[in-house]
Amino acid sequence: MTAWLARRITQAVVTFGVAVALMFVLMRLAPGDPLSRMQEDRMMDPAEIAKTRAIFKLDQPIHRQFAAFVKGVLRGDLGLSIEHGLPVNTLLASRIGPTLLLGGATILLNFTLGLWLGVRQAVRRGSREDRTLTALSLAGYATPSFWLGLVLAWLVGIKLHWLPVAGMQSPLLAPDAPWLARAADIGAHLVLPALTLSIVTIAGTMRYQRAALLEVLRLPYIGTARAKGIPERAVIWRHAWRNALFPVITLFGLWLPLLVTGAVFVEMVFAWPGLGSLAAGAALGRDYPLVMGTALLAAGLVVTASLLTDVAYALLDPRVRYT
Amino acid sequence: MTLLQVRDLVKHYQAGRFFRGTTPPIRAVQGVSFDVETGETLALVGESGCGKSSVGRTVLRLQEPTAGSAVFEGSDLFSLDRTALRRMRRRMQIIFQDPYSSLNPRMTIGSAIAEGIEIHRLAKGKEVGRRVGALLEEVGLDPGYAGRYPHEFSGGQRQRIGIARALAVEPRFIVCDEPVSALDVSVQAQVLNLLADLQRERGLSYLFIAHDLAVVRQIARRVAVMYLGKIVEEGETEALLRQPRHPYTVALLSAVPEPDPRRQRSRIVLTGDLPSPSNPPPGCPFHPRCFHPRRDRRCRSEIPALRPVGATRAACHYAETTPSPETA
Numbered sequence: 001m002t003a004w005l006a007r008r009i010t011q012a013v014v015t016f017g018v019a020v021a022l023m024f025v026l027m028r029l030a031p032g033d034p035l036s037r038m039q040e041d042r043m044m045d046p047a048e049i050a051k052t053r054a055i056f057k058l059d060q061p062i063h064r065q066f067a068a069f070v071k072g073v074l075r076g077d078l079g080l081s082i083e084h085g086l087p088v089n090t091l092l093a094s095r096i097g098p099t100l101l102l103g104g105a106t107i108l109l110n111f112t113l114g115l116w117l118g119v120r121q122a123v124r125r126g127s128r129e130d131r132t133l134t135a136l137s138l139a140g141y142a143t144p145s146f147w148l149g150l151v152l153a154w155l156v157g158i159k160l161h162w163l164p165v166a167g168m169q170s171p172l173l174a175p176d177a178p179w180l181a182r183a184a185d186i187g188a189h190l191v192l193p194a195l196t197l198s199i200v201t202i203a204g205t206m207r208y209q210r211a212a213l214l215e216v217l218r219l220p221y222i223g224t225a226r227a228k229g230i231p232e233r234a235v236i237w238r239h240a241w242r243n244a245l246f247p248v249i250t251l252f253g254l255w256l257p258l259l260v261t262g263a264v265f266v267e268m269v270f271a272w273p274g275l276g277s278l279a280a281g282a283a284l285g286r287d288y289p290l291v292m293g294t295a296l297l298a299a300g301l302v303v304t305a306s307l308l309t310d311v312a313y314a315l316l317d318p319r320v321r322y323t
Numbered sequence: 324m325t326l327l328q329v330r331d332l333v334k335h336y337q338a339g340r341f342f343r344g345t346t347p348p349i350r351a352v353q354g355v356s357f358d359v360e361t362g363e364t365l366a367l368v369g370e371s372g373c374g375k376s377s378v379g380r381t382v383l384r385l386q387e388p389t390a391g392s393a394v395f396e397g398s399d400l401f402s403l404d405r406t407a408l409r410r411m412r413r414r415m416q417i418i419f420q421d422p423y424s425s426l427n428p429r430m431t432i433g434s435a436i437a438e439g440i441e442i443h444r445l446a447k448g449k450e451v452g453r454r455v456g457a458l459l460e461e462v463g464l465d466p467g468y469a470g471r472y473p474h475e476f477s478g479g480q481r482q483r484i485g486i487a488r489a490l491a492v493e494p495r496f497i498v499c500d501e502p503v504s505a506l507d508v509s510v511q512a513q514v515l516n517l518l519a520d521l522q523r524e525r526g527l528s529y530l531f532i533a534h535d536l537a538v539v540r541q542i543a544r545r546v547a548v549m550y551l552g553k554i555v556e557e558g559e560t561e562a563l564l565r566q567p568r569h570p571y572t573v574a575l576l577s578a579v580p581e582p583d584p585r586r587q588r589s590r591i592v593l594t595g596d597l598p599s600p601s602n603p604p605p606g607c608p609f610h611p612r613c614f615h616p617r618r619d620r621r622c623r624s625e626i627p628a629l630r631p632v633g634a635t636r637a638a639c640h641y642a643e644t645t646p647s648p649e650t651a
Contacts, residue, residue, distance in 0.1 A: 220419035221427045223385050224488065228439040229412030239427055318472040319428055 079289035099274035118209025140203035146265035253309030332391035353552035366543035416489035420501035422481035433469030479510035558635025568637035
């Protein structure tokens with residue numbers, strides 16, 4: 001197991017390196033560069049352009065730029081954002097909290113409500129409840145998250161005035177308000193984006209969980225478990241569900257990075273101050289250092305999530321042996 | 324003494340509904356009656372899809388019956404409520420065909436065997452482990468294997484584990500649903516011998532579901548032959564194999580491989596497929612595939628009853644003149 005883990009981690013690091021390098025090259029191959037954005041705002045004379053290029057090392061060949069970037073990363077320095085004029089580290093640090101909060105809330109909803117509903121559906125297969133939930137989950141799965149976000153924001157926020165629709169904190173709240181009031185304020189702001197993101201992902205979780213559990217429920221060992229006289233609840237949860245978890249773990253591994261970085265649309269709709277909106281702005285402005293910073297984070301998450309999935313498999317399934 | 328008495332058992336499956344439309348139900352079991360005596364084996368034979376497995380599962384109420392009754396040790400199994408049924412589960416167990424999927428892959432075999440003991444409070448604490456060890460030994464496995472997982476065993480070993488698991492709750496009656504069909508022939512014999520030994524030592528009764536008459540000859544005193552959800556012939560194994568009265572039994576027997584190459588014997592190959600159980604033919608269910616020379620209009624309209632003919636009971640209008648496997 002230790003040897004396998006060491007090999008698997010090496011593999012993850014290599015994947016990570018290749019992904020980051022690709023991102024670096026791709027970004028520079030794409031048309032336009034950071035200065036074209038700057039020139040939209042005001043005309044710059046050639047000398048000024050050359051000076052700015054030199055500051056961000058854009059006048060150097062690509063391999064030199066990459067070497068400088070890698071050196072920086074190894075020192076823990078991701079450079080200066082061209083657009084914001086702030087260190088990339090500082091920007092990422094200020095945005096990661098809200099993103100983790102939103103992603104965490106979504107994952108929590110997903111893997112409680114989503115799994116539970118999927119199990120219910122499988123157990124009550126063919127019932128009215130199952131068919132209704134199937135229709136709802138398909139509709140949820142097919143709904144684009146930005147559209148759903150806009151509709152929810154319009155309906156719940158603007159028409160009904162139930163919940164705030166933008167940002168993470170109310171600007172009117174005094175900064176020295178008691179922590180409970182501030183938490184409640186953040187919570188209220190969290191509901192709509194988390195709900196929007198959850199509706200789409202829960203639908204997927206439900207479908208996967210339902211299918212996986214149905215697959216297991218028709219196996220003979222479920223029959224023998226029932227024949228032993230075990231209460232039905234224990235048959236479902238202890239015998240069947242545990243064996244129907246694996247596809248869902250895979251799904252979890254696929255979604256973990258998506259929920260942290262892929263919430264771009266939802267973050268933009270609700271003006272959530274997270275990484276998604278930061279990354280979107282950076283890509284539009286060709287802010288190379290900031291794009292690389294977010295890409296680094298995203299690639300790291302993808303690689304870590306798939307590593308965690310593999311480890312979870314190894315721990316949960318006695319049939320999986322790593323040598 | 325009669326341990327289990329099944330009367331007019333019916334099991335229909337409602338096929339999938341597509342939007343509002345309904346399809347006719349699949350009539351898997353259409354009025355099956357039989358008795359299982361204490362300490363004896365009744366074999367239920369027939370081809371795939373004839374409803375024999377449905378009989379086994381419905382009798383244990385792993386599936387709910389559509390109609391009929393089953394009296395086990397004096398109590399009607401089909402009217403038991405949930406708690407009474409769970410208590411009754413101890414007395415009746417099942418062994419499945421596929422030794423690979425009959426064991427929970429995430430449970431050690433020791434805990435799979437122990438689970439039944441604990442649920443029914445047959446032992447406590449260390450005694451549970453001792454019993455698991457004794458059971459493993461009884462089925463010919465090393466008690467030290469208790470901590471291993473199912474994937475570490477061969478097919479024959481897993482079937483032994485399945486048997487130990489069934490025995491753990493000290494049942495009187497076991498449904499063996501094709502327990503050796505998935506095993507190599509050499510391993511088949513070992514498992515059959517084990518089942519026979521356990522029957523003798525523990526006074527067990529088996530409902531032995533099979534499609535292989537050679538296996539049935541080895542284990543069962545009585546046989547019931549099923550075709551399309553009905554018992555078409557029933558009797559003592561030896562008598563039924565010596566002189567089958569139903570044309571379907573004759574055809575089944577002719578399919579058993581004959582080890583002696585000098586013996587002349589014709590093989591009856593049935594034409595056509597098994598008719599759909601959701602739309603069974605009228606009259607005798609076997610008539611579209613029957614080769615009986617006297618087959619006539621009566622077979623197409625009138626359902627033959629199971630009646631004594633010679634040494635067995637057969638459901639054929641012309642059972643008296645059924646050709647023997649040698650002459651057919």
